[in-house]
Every structure is written in C-alpha cells, then in structure tokens.
Amino acid sequence: MQIKNQRIVLVTGANQGIGYQVAKELAESGMTVLVGSRDMKRGEVAAKEIGHGSVAIQLDVTDRISIADAATYIQKQFGRLDVLVNNAGISNTRMQKLGLSMHEYMESSRASITSIDEMRVVWDTNVFGVLALYQAVLPLLRESEDARIVNVSSTLGSLTANADPNSSYSSFYNPIYAASKTALNGITLSMMLELKDTKIKVNLVSPGFTKTALNNFEGYESLEDGAREVVRVALLGADGPTGTFTTWDNVSVPW
DSSP states (O other), rough: OOOOOOOOHHHHETTTHHHHHHHHHHHHTTTTEEEESSSHHHHHHHHHHTTTOEEEEEEEEHHHHHHHHHHHHHHTTSSSOOOEOOOOOOOOSHHHHOOOOOHHHHHTTTTOOOOOOHHHHIIIIIIHHHHHHHHHHHHHHHHHHHHOOEEEEGGGGGGHHHTTOOOOOGGGGTOOOOOOHHHHHHHHHHHHTTTTTTTTTEEEEEOSSSSSGTTTTTOBOOOOHHHHHHHHTTOOOOOOOOOOETTTTEEEOOO
C-alpha cells in the first residue's frame, strides 16, 4: 500500500512516556504514525488511544528478528518511511527494582563501582539498537523524497557540558545512561556524515529532564514539554536543517 500524501513516521518506544506524546502529536499533525512497542498489546492500546489512523508495530530494538520483521512490514504496507524517531531508551535496570531514589542510584553508578552487566543492557537499547534499526530501515528512508531521522538523546550526553566543572550536569554523568547518550551522539554523527550528500536529514534532540519512568518520575518537565522539540524537528520540511543537536526551542546543545 502506497500513501502518497501522508508522511509515514515510525516512533520507537511509543506506547508510553515521551514516545507516546510524540506519536500523539505527530498523528494530530496529519502523519501516519507507526507506534513502535516491544509489547504488541500495549502498542495496540496506545495506537487506539492516539487514533488518526495510527498503527501499532511490534518492535524491540534489541532483537534483530523484530527489527527485520518491522522493516519488512513497513516495506509491504507503505513502500517507504519518511521519518524515523529513535526514541526507545532505558536508563537503568535497578532503580525501580531496588526502590532507589535518583541520588541513591547515581551514587551506586560511579565509574569505579558501576555494574558492567547493567551497562551492557542499557547500551544494547540506547546505542546498538539505534544503529541496528537505522541499518534496517535506511533503504526505506531512501525511498522518501523528504526523509528525516530524529535521534532522541540528552544534554547529559554532552561531553562539553559535562567537562565543565561548573555544569549542573556533571554530577549526573555516569558510564551507564549518560555515557550511552554520548555514544549515541557519536553514532548519530556517523549517520550525519554518511548521509550528508543525500536527501536524508539527521538531527539530535534533547527533550530535557522530563518526568518519565527513565528517571523514576523525578524529572520536572511534563511529557508535553519533553516532546515538543522532538515534534518540532520531526515536522521540519525538506528545507529544514540537518546535523543539528537542539533542545526546546531550537536552542543548540554543545556536543
């Protein structure tokens, strides 16, 4: 099935949190939204709530078979992908399980004592999963006349910000989540360089410290606030910029 007039967007991790809000707002803007979710039932519930023709798609970015199946589905149903929003991410595996506060978790995640096993799990989603999905859907993005990749990162991943001893971010920098976002920034830069002479645009976005499950709901920004820069960038047209790293409202984040 070819949809010529509606833009097709895949949002990963879209059954909850920022991803859900992004999917909702993009659907309201007139896009056909593919609601990526590890749990298909939760994705179907989210797609029904979002409405506007949204479609649930089973997608676990740590599972190569799931990624391949998702790419095949998009190819068969739509023939192309116009926008990819890499939103799926995790920050830890222990905080909620052990009932830790953000401060307690950060103290247990210093470089000298951090769990390498936990680090591997987080990086598998936040870094390797993004690259694996990119490789799988790049042919679909090439079929679009106006394609864009939006990778949801964090100012916590900024080396420049964290290297500043006066920065409020440096106390939160650890090898697990924050460094995974630094790695994601590097992966995104490699995409930007690879695609610089193509029609495919690539952008990084920091949603800010949003109240989500990622931080045990200890953030101070609403989902609407966290989603708005992601949505703004995802809605940029063919004349919109590429190679940017921004937070709301189009404020540059240092790499």
